[in-house]
Amino acid sequence: MTFRKYLVLAGVTVFSPVGDALLNRGMKQLGAVSLHDLSSLLLAVLNPWVACGILFLIAYFASYMAALSWADLTYVLPATSLGYVLVALIARIGFHESISPTRWLGIALITAGVGFVAAGPSVTVLPEPAKTGTPEAVTQEVQP
Amino acid sequence: MKNIYAWTAIWLNVFASTAGNVWLSHAMKKVGDVGELRKQYGFRRVIKRILTTPTFFLGMLGMAVAFYSLLFGLAWANLSLVVPAAASLTFVANALAARIFLHEQVGRRRWIAALLVAGGVALMAV
Numbered sequence: 569m570t571f572r573k574y575l576v577l578a579g580v581t582v583f584s585p586v587g588d589a590l591l592n593r594g595m596k597q598l599g600a601v602s603l604h605d606l607s608s609l610l611l612a613v614l615n616p617w618v619a620c621g622i623l624f625l626i627a628y629f630a631s632y633m634a635a636l637s638w639a640d641l642t643y644v645l646p647a648t649s650l651g652y653v654l655v656a657l658i659a660r661i662g663f664h665e666s667i668s669p670t671r672w673l674g675i676a677l678i679t680a681g682v683g684f685v686a687a688g689p690s691v692t693v694l695p696e697p698a699k700t701g702t703p704e705a706v707t708q709e710v711q712p
Numbered sequence: 713m714k715n716i717y718a719w720t721a722i723w724l725n726v727f728a729s730t731a732g733n734v735w736l737s738h739a740m741k742k743v744g745d746v747g748e749l750r751k752q753y754g755f756r757r758v759i760k761r762i763l764t765t766p767t768f769f770l771g772m773l774g775m776a777v778a779f780y781s782l783l784f785g786l787a788w789a790n791l792s793l794v795v796p797a798a799a800s801l802t803f804v805a806n807a808l809a810a811r812i813f814l815h816e817q818v819g820r821r822r823w824i825a826a827l828l829v830a831g832g833v834a835l836m837a838v
Contacts, residue, residue, distance in 0.1 A: 640737075
């Protein structure tokens with residue numbers, strides 16, 4: 569893993585929760601969406617908060633695609649889940665919201681999960697099938 | 713009634729985002745390391761290569777459905793329920809789908825990580 573790859577994973581981690589929070593604020597401004605008025609859902613993108621949220625989610629998507637080009641899906645998803653912890657910490661430090669013991673336990677579990685997957689290999693390498701081998705070749709993992 | 717709508721949106725989000733993730737991961741593995749490709753051939757060639765990979769568009773479709781189902785969910789329930797519930801279920805669904813469709817080796821380490829993160833995300837919603 570190079571520094572550039574860690575930066576890409578950091579981008580995936582940060583952009584998504586910020587985008588979700590902006591979307592949440594925009595959708596709360598618009599109010600409940602009725603199934604009979606789907607056009608209001610399409611027009612929601614004109615709300616500035618929703619538009620900013622979408623910009624952040626585009627940045628998230630670009631870094632997510634870059635990460636998937638060199639790492640497994642089952643590596644990228646847990647490795648970038650620190651975003652949930654980030655949201656809770658921003659709420660605690662920035663907005664002085666209280667975090668319940670259950671949430672602290674959730675933060676501890678997520679952090680442990682990230683540590684578990686980040687310490688392992690980032691990609692599964694499927695070896696070239698042997699000429700006389702069976703179609704389902706055994707997979708092996710390589711260290712990043 | 714709002715609760716039923718919210719959970720329908722959450723399950724639709726889980727299904728669509730899992731399908732989208734699998735297609736997108738398949739597409740990007742076909743494209744190759746975009747950082748290395750950009751160094752060798754330039755940014756335009758990388759974009760062209762991505763846009764000529766059919767599963768990329770299926771992935772985008774899955775992500776678009778997931779995005780709108782998230783918007784629906786957020787209109788009917790709080791962010792603190794919709795995002796953690798959808799995300800924790802998606803972690804487990806993705807691990808299963810990646811093993812079945814992408815033939816990723818999901819060893820004990822990755823299963824433990826996926827379950828820890830899914831459990832942690834679910835607790836964050838409490």
